[in-house]
Structure formats: structure tokens, C-alpha cells
Amino acid sequence: MTPQSRIRRMGWIAVLAICTVLYVLLVLKVNAVHSDVVRAERQIVSLEQQKMMLETEFETRSNQLQLAAWNRVDFGYTAPRADQFVENERQLAALGGPRAKGAPSPIRVAGAATGDGTPDFPQFVSPLTGKPMQEALLTPEVERDHGHRGGDGAMRIQLGAVIREAGQ
Structure with a gap:
């Protein structure tokens, strides 16, 4: 190998090394710019969300001012004062008065009579037969010949057998 070809080969290796270094520097610069762009986009999104929140708050407050003006001018509403509140049940009862003539009678809640003649629970009525x-149909502990237990322990009853028994 001649000294010229050796120098030429060393030159090509140096050029290749310089190009590789420049390529790595360029890739690093591109990645840095890309991360700056992503950071700026995230900041833009954050600022847009803050702007939307402030616009909503501004609209809400302006609506509150409009409602307060309507309450004052159109409806005559005012905020309650401390003397309008009652402290206990007696003060509340003192506010009530006798019913006016022609007023409807008060609504009363009916209560179940608790005598000896009334059963503890009403009897269930079949929606099919009326x-x-x-009682045998309502107790799940009693196993009948037409029912069987599934693998999960639940009682399985055939609907046809239940309808036949209810009809008898």
C-alpha cells in the first residue's frame, strides 16, 4: 500500500467521523427543538383551559349580577335578615294561626290499626290467579319434587309447576 492511498484512506475516515459527529449534533438539536415545541404546545393547552375557566367564571358572575338586579327590581326579593329566623319549635308554632273559613282540611296520614283481629302480615296474592x-311456595327452604338445587346452591323451580300449584 502506497503512502498516498494510506493518506487518502485516513482522510475518508476523518471525513466520515466528522460527518457522524455533525449528524449526532444535528439529531440532538432537532430533539431539543422538538421538546421545546411539545412544551410550548402543553403550555398553550394549559392557557386555553385557564382562559375557558375564567370566561365561565366571568359569565357566571355576570349572570349573578343580572339575577340580583332582577330580584331587586322586578321581584322585590331581598336576602333574609337575622330577625326572620326562628330559634325553636315554640316560635315556629306561634307563627301558625287557626285555619281560615273555607280553607282545605289538613292532610292526615293513615295508620294501620293494631288490634288482635289484624294479621301480622297481609297474605300474598298471585298476580296470575288473584x-x-x-305458604309452601313462599318458603325457599322447603324442597319440592319439581324443584332442584343448582350448582351454586340456588333453588331452581320450574315455572309450569308453580302455575299448576297456584291454580289448584
Whole structure:
């Protein structure tokens, strides 16, 4: 190998090394600019959200001012004063008076009579037949010949058998 070809080969290696270094520097610069762009976009989105929140707050406050003006001028509403509140039930009862003539009677809540003749619970009525249900159908502990237990322990009853028993 001649000294000229060796120098030429060393020159090409130096040029290749310089190009590689310049390429790495360019990639680093591009990534830095890209991260700056992403950061700026995130800041823009954040500022837009803050702007939207401030616009909403401004509109809400302007609506509150409009409502306060309507309450004052059109409806005559004012904020409650401390003397308008009652301290206990007696003061509240003192505000009430006798019913005026022609006033409707007060609404009363009905109560169930608790005597010896009334059953503890009303009997269930079948929606299919309108007849009272049998106690055997309402107790899930009793196993019948037409029912079987599933794998999860739940009682499975065939609907046809229940309708036949309810109809009898």
C-alpha cells in the first residue's frame, strides 16, 4: 500500500467521523427543538383551559349580577335578615294561626290499626290467579319434587309447576 492511498484512506475516515459527529449534533438539536415545541404546545393547552375557566367564571358572575338586579327590581326579593329566623319549635308554632273559613282540611296520614283481629302480615296474592299464595311456595327452604338445587346452591323451580300449584 502506497503512502498516498494510506493518506487518502485516513482522510475518508476523518471525513466520515466528522460527518457522524455533525449528524449526532444535528439529531440532538432537532430533539431539543422538538421538546421545546411539545412544551410550548402543553403550555398553550394549559392557557386555553385557564382562559375557558375564567370566561365561565366571568359569565357566571355576570349572570349573578343580572339575577340580583332582577330580584331587586322586578321581584322585590331581598336576602333574609337575622330577625326572620326562628330559634325553636315554640316560635315556629306561634307563627301558625287557626285555619281560615273555607280553607282545605289538613292532610292526615293513615295508620294501620293494631288490634288482635289484624294479621301480622297481609297474605300474598298471585298476580296470575288473584288467589292467595300458598305458604309452601313462599318458603325457599322447603324442597319440592319439581324443584332442584343448582350448582351454586340456588333453588331452581320450574315455572309450569308453580302455575299448576297456584291454580289448584
